[in-house]
Amino acid sequence: MAEPRRRRAATEEKVTRVLNAAEEIMLLEGYAAVTSRNVANRIGLSSPLLHYYFPTMDELFVALLRRRSERVVARMEEALASPRPLQAWWDLASDPRGAALFIEFLAAANHRPALKDTMGEVAREVRRLQMAVLDKIAPEYDLDPRDYPPALIAATMQGLALGLVADEVAGYETAHKQARAAMGRLIRRLEQHRARRR
Structure with a gap:
């Protein structure tokens, strides 16, 4: 089977610029502002040239998600292999930029x-x-899987982090600061307990 053609360095650099611009627009203005014209203008490309790299906006969004998810998976693997995995996971999950994206x-x-x-x-x-x-x-x-199955822990960590960051970014006063502080205390206690047992 023939290997896919590798992009030239200049092409890779332009693709990276396109993806960086699209990500910044998403963060600052929302996904609906990610248009070929907006992205192209931000980096000084013509819209037709942008469509040479990404024939459709769906392809651009998918490429942006794949790039972001590769980073997230790598960072999640690092977090879960760290000396304080729950703390590292929480820090990653509750990162405002990542959650906003x-x-x-x-x-x-x-x-x-x-x-x-x-x-x-x-x-x-x-x-x-x-x-x-x-x-x-x-x-x-000391988390018994009958009471705290992995699916519950994972959904709780990710869901709470996402909800808190969403409210923070939107500026809603939903006691998110108290919830974040309480989760921080819980994770610190769990990490201290784990450290004592080891």
Whole structure:
């Protein structure tokens, strides 16, 4: 089977610039502002040239999600292998930039089936990774899997982080600061307990 053609360095650099611009627009203005004209203008390209690299906006969104998800998976693997895995995981999950981008991807996926399919693949991959590690480390925290199954811990960590960041970014006063502080205390206690047992 023939190997796919490798992009030239100049092409890779332009693709990176396009993806960086699209990501910044998503964060600053929302996913709906990510148009070929907006992205091209931001980096000084013509719209037709942008479409040479990404023939459709769906392809651009999917490429942006894949690039972001590769980073997230790598960072999640590092977090779960760290000396304080729950703390590192929480820090990653509650990162405002990452959560804000995830919210925009979710909104965009409601209107772009290709993006929705890719998000599903990424979500399943990350959840499998989380649950596999939780199967191994939960007993170190004295978390009985009958009471605290990995699926519950993973959904709680990710869901709470996403909800808190969404409210913070939107400026809603939903006692998110108190919830964040309480979660921080809980994780510190769990990490201290695990350290004493080891």
